[in-house]
Each structure stands twice: as structure tokens, then as C-alpha cells.
Amino acid sequence: MDALKYSIVVPVHDEEESITELVARLREIMDKLDGPAEAVLVNDGGQDSSYRLMLDVHDQDPRRAGRPPMPGRG
Numbered sequence: 001m002d003a004l005k006y007s008i009v010v011p012v013h014d015e016e017e018s019i020t021e022l023v024a025r026l027r028e029i030m031d032k033l034d035g036p037a038e039a040v041l042v043n044d045g046g047q048d049s050s051y052r053l054m055l056d057v058h059d060q061d062p063r064r065a066g067r068p069p070m071p072g073r074g
Helices: 019-032 050-060
Strands: 006-012 037-043 064-067
Touching: 006 019, 006 050, 019 037, 019 050, 037 050
Parallel strands: 006 037, 037 064
Antiparallel strands: none
């Protein structure tokens, strides 16, 4: 794989109901870019199942990575 040209970072906080739409829109955008891209979805400390869904998304398309919350960082 070529070196990344784009990284899209998205904070995610209790977004389990909208994460599917977010990923679909990111996929559309990333497929149109003029170089390799990744989307980094960052769990922003939410309490719903967003992080689990983020991991599922990564399993389906490795260009999207889920990151756990990092306490004390923000």
C-alpha cells in the first residue's frame, strides 16, 4: 500500500445510531480522493456501543481505525 496522503480524524461520542451513516459518507469521500486515505474514529469517552461498532467497521475496511478513549487527553 502506498504511503497515506490523507488522514481524517473524527471524534465519536455516543454515536451508535449515526455511525453507519458516518462510515458510508466517509467511504464515499475517501474513494474519490486522489491518494491513499484513512479515517481514524476516536472514541471520545461515550457510554454507548460506539466503540464496538467502530471495531466492526475496521474489520470490514481496514482504512477505518477505531481508537479507544485516552483518559486525561483531549
